[in-house]
Amino acid sequence: MREDHYAGIVGVLNLNRQLPEGRAYKLLHGPDGTLMIADTSGHRILRVQDLRNPEPTPLDITAGLRFPNQLSWHNGQLWVAYTNHHRLSAYHVNEVRGEMLGSIEVISHPDARRTRIWPTAFAFDERG
Numbered sequence: 267m268r269e270d271h272y273a274g275i276v277g278v279l280n281l282n283r284q285l286p287e288g289r290a291y292k293l294l295h296g297p298d299g300t301l302m303i304a305d306t307s308g309h310r311i312l313r314v315q316d317l318r319n320p321e322p323t324p325l326d327i328t329a330g331l332r333f334p335n336q337l338s339w340h341n342g343q344l345w346v347a348y349t350n351h352h353r354l355s356a357y358h359v360n361e362v363r364g365e366m367l368g369s370i371e372v373i374s375h376p377d378a379r380r381t382r383i384w385p386t387a388f389a390f391d392e393r394g
Contacts, residue, residue, distance in 0.1 A: 294337035302344070304334045311337070311346070311364070326363045335386040343367060347385045354388055
């Protein structure tokens with residue numbers, strides 16, 4: 267899907283006042299055709315089921331969100347970079363709910379102080 271299409275969808279959502287203007291949003295086109303939106307400063311993830319009639323609904327996450335950032339699908343799981351929780355978390359997601367399956371605390375060095383690690387993005391190495 268083209269980026270200008272996503273921009274149009276977010277524009278429609280802004281006009282509907284679902285997402286305030288002036289914030290940064292992370293977008294992910296899901297494997298089932300839905301659009302996932304990380305509303306970082308709103309502390310939530312939204313799901314748009316039908317891109318022709320975008321009506322975002324909050325995804326009920328079992329563990330509370332604090333500044334979710336990048337979203338990615340990997341091995342059938344939704345991965346989220348949690349900035350304030352200092353970790354990457356994996357979720358099993360259905361139409362309305364996300365259940366945490368596990369998480370990885372992001373510490374780059376044993377001497378690093380946890381309060382100075384703020385994950386905002388990540389990548390998977392497809393080599394395993």
